[in-house]
Amino acid sequence: MGFTITSDQIMWFCTIVGGIWGVLKIIKELRKPNEDMKAEVQKHTELLDKDNRRMKQCEDANQMILKCLLVIINHEITGNGIEKMKETRDKLQDFLVDN
16 A cells, blocks of 8 residues: 555646745735835934934034123123123034033
């Protein structure tokens, strides 16, 4: 008694393999838009964080410039306040070195 494989069995096997392959391909295609969207959202999140850090640096720089201008204006008005100008200069130097 030998084991024989018929052409019908081969056809059934190929059909099952093809069906499984097709189902897996459909599942992969259904997941692709979701994965693409997640990658895009992650990229946008990183860019937004980078922009937020840059905007914070710009705001800090603008605030330092305005403080320096205020000290200069006060010095022009009163003619004194040299110590305040030196203190502000030191703060400005520290700010420029840190950034």
